[in-house]
Amino acid sequence: MASSHPLSASSLFSLKGWVTVVTGGGTGVGLMTAQTLAANGAKVYITGRRFDVLETSARVHGSPERLGPLGGSIVPIEMDITSKDSIRGVVAEITQKEGFVNVLVNNAGVWAGRPTATAEDGPEAFSEALLAESNEDNWQKSFNVNCTSQYFVTAAFLPLLAKAASGPTGKVGSVINNGSVSGLLRMTQNRQFSYNASKAAFLHLTRQMALELSHEKINVRVNGLALGYFPSEMTTGDSNDENESVASDEQFAAFMKGMGAERVKRMGTPQELASVILTLATNDFIWGTISIVDGGMTLTVPANM
Template sequence: MTSPHPLSAASLFSLKDYVAVVTGGGTGLGLMIAQTLAANGAKVYITGRRADVLETSARVHGSKERLGPDGGSMVPLVMDVTSKDSIRKAVAEISDKENYVNVLVNNAGIWAGRPEKKPQDGPEAFSEAILQDEKVENWHRAFDVNCLAAYFVTAAFLPLLAKAVSGPTGKIGNVVNNSSMAGFMRMSQGCQFSYNVTKAAVSHLTRQMAYEFSHKEINVRVNGLALGYFATEMTTGESNTENESTPDDEKFAGFLANMGCTKVNRFGTPQEAASILLTVVTNEFMWGTISIVDGGFVLTLPGNM
């Protein structure tokens, strides 16, 4: 059998012998990411708090029929990214089975709400809505899941990530933080301040971790994805029995138009998320980047960047 051309997609994006961990991997973007890694040959541990969701996703989407002849596998593993004890336990379980981890995708995230009133309702109404509707604990929870989790989970997996280069792939271990375009905009997208601020925080955390973890004694790559709208439980409000969400592009286009964005009129597709993920994971010349993949949303609102 002849080998594929070294510049073919099969050569460039093969993840044979890779071990990956995806937090929040049971639904939404996490599931898209996990499927992408597994379909290209990786053994992927999908983590989250809901064991039943993880088990369903691993059984359905990690099957040989779904992944194809060159696919790897998906392994469910319960882990609460806001608990150091839970993180340590998960690392220990993986360490019992694996000598290294090639890829860690910090994907887990939550939306913490917004005030019912908007600036156009006037200062008194807007002020009272912020104080009444937004809970301090919700902001804390958003930071815990959307930002601090990436920091502590990465720290816990660093020893395994550092060993990746000595594994069969010979590739440097790498971390991908799934941030959001929301962290790059002045616009609050309907006053969802807590979500956008925490996404800005994890984007800057990505830059700092990329710098510090490039040290020769660690030598782990860190990059980020700042994605736009994809069909997830967070954006559509639901998922089906296979833990996937169905986009309603017509309704979504109206939602975006209300925010003044007419350039984007649909959700991103799993293929569009997959292609940028594979590039970041396999390209060892990428260090400390944050890739915005949003259909042009941030370009439509002058001054956002």
């Protein structure tokens, strides 16, 4: 049988023999990412706190029928990214079973709320609404889940990622941090201050880790994604029996128009996410970047690209 051309998609993006980890991999963008990696040959460990959700996603989307002839597998494994003990336990298990990790995708995240009043309500009402936000259940939770925990997860997986280069693929380990365009916007997206600030911190953490982990004694690539809106439980409110979310283009277009982003008329698709995930995972010449994948949102609203 003739081999594939070295510049064909099947050659460029084959992940056969790869071991990958996706946090928050049971639904939404995490599930899209896991499907992408597994469909191209990788063994994908999906983590999260809801093991029943992970099991369903692995069973439905990790089946040979879904993944196709070039597919790998999806393995559910419970992990709370806010618990160092939980993280260490998963790292120990994957170390014993695999000995290396090619790609870690830090995807898990949380949205914790917004103040109930707006600037249009005047200084007194707006001040009270801002002060009424919970420190622990909103601000601290946002930063803990969306930034701090990603730091500790990456730290724990670092020895496995560093061993990727000497593994079967011969490629250096890679971290992909799933941030958000919310971390680049000067607009608040209807006053979601804590979420946007935590995502901005995560994107800057990505830049810092990219530099530190590029050291010759570690040699791990770190890149980030600044994603716009993709269907997920966070953006649509729910998911179906297969843990996938579906967006209404009409409702979303109206939502975008209300924020002054009329150019963006729909959410992103799994295919549009998959192409950038595969590029960041396989291209050893990409180090320390933040890829904006948002349908043009940051072109039309106040943002720092």
